[in-house]
Amino acid sequence: MNYIYSLPYEVGQAVSIDGxxxxxxxxxxxxxxxxxxxxxxxEKGALTKNSCNPICCQEKTCQQILDRxxxxxxxxxxxxxxxxxxxxxxxVRVGVSAKMSFVEGKHxxxxxxGLCFRIPSVCRGVSKEIFDKVGVSNLLVLGKVNTGKxxxxxxxxxxxxxxxxxxxxxxxxxxxxxxxxFGDLNVDVISFASKAYSFEVxxxxxxxxxxVCDELNYNxxxxxxxxxxxxxxxxxxxxxxxxxxxxxxxxxxxxxFDYLVKIDRFSAKSLELYKFDxxxxxx
Numbered sequence: 001m002n003y004i005y006s007l008p009y010e011v012g013q014a015v016s017i018d019g020x021x022x023x024x025x026x027x028x029x030x031x032x033x034x035x036x037x038x039x040x041x042x043e044k045g046a047l048t049k050n051s052c053n054p055i056c057c058q059e060k061t062c063q064q065i066l067d068r069x070x071x072x073x074x075x076x077x078x079x080x081x082x083x084x085x086x087x088x089x090x091x092v093r094v095g096v097s098a099k100m101s102f103v104e105g106k107h108x109x110x111x112x113x114g115l116c117f118r119i120p121s122v123c124r125g126v127s128k129e130i131f132d133k134v135g136v137s138n139l140l141v142l143g144k145v146n147t148g149k150x151x152x153x154x155x156x157x158x159x160x161x162x163x164x165x166x167x168x169x170x171x172x173x174x175x176x177x178x179x180x181x182f183g184d185l186n187v188d189v190i191s192f193a194s195k196a197y198s199f200e201v202x203x204x205x206x207x208x209x210x211x212v213c214d215e216l217n218y219n220x221x222x223x224x225x226x227x228x229x230x231x232x233x234x235x236x237x238x239x240x241x242x243x244x245x246x247x248x249x250x251x252x253x254x255x256x257f258d259y260l261v262k263i264d265r266f267s268a269k270s271l272e273l274y275k276f277d278x279x280x281x282x283x
């Protein structure tokens with residue numbers, strides 16, 4: 001299902017254009033849309049900077065959107081929703097702000113306060129300059145939230161898949177846009193499984209030369225080390241903006257990466273490349 005069909009009609013009209021990055025829907029507040037890093041309101045089916053008469057999220061709007069998004073079967077998305085998000089088939093991830101309850105060992109939504117739609121960008125060739133310098137390597141991509149890390153990794157996986165067996169661990173369904181992004185490239189995808197599962201099962205069953213995944217956290221470090229010990233390279237992203245802290249973190253946990261890419265705000269000019277062993281900036 002395309003995410004637009006889950007939205008109120010006038011909002012869907014307004015966002016049916018290129019360049020939409022994010023949609024913020026909060027109960028009893030104006031609906032806001034980010035387009036090309038600028039925030040807009042929605043009025044009469046169009047985007048506007050004018051906040052005089054914007055469309056607001058009514059009391060039941062969030063629940064109605066969620067019901068439509070889940071094809072009126074919220075239970076089928078229970079596992080994703082317990083983690084605070086769900087993902088459309090086209091790769092749009094929706095974060096859920098809600099009052100949670102803990103039932104039978106699981107987090108369950110009891111009242112929805114807001115929804116945050118994150119629309120993935122497909123930018124062919126954005127990793128080419130870096131790939132030409134580092135090739136298939138142990139690569140760590142550093143950046144703040146919403147700076148283009150996933151966009152970069154998606155393209156980097158494409159470059160890797162042109163030559164070697166590549167496994168994409170798509171934990172939240174955001175990398176493999178539309179479930180068919182990589183076409184006939186030498187790329188396998190494991191979606192909506194933990195990185196621990198994908199690292200363990202993927203290395204044994206799919207024999208990749210490189211694993212590409214998004215958003216490493218402390219719980220993933222052991223899986224990275226196991227994959228690398230088996231001769232599989234790992235390319236992944238991590239949240240942050242301080243290069244020295246990332247070098248120190250990797251040293252502390254014995255993570256072996258060859259290169260670090262720092263992204264400030266996504267465009268080719270905002271990419272910086274560092275070599276891990278020397279900590280020297282290359283680009």
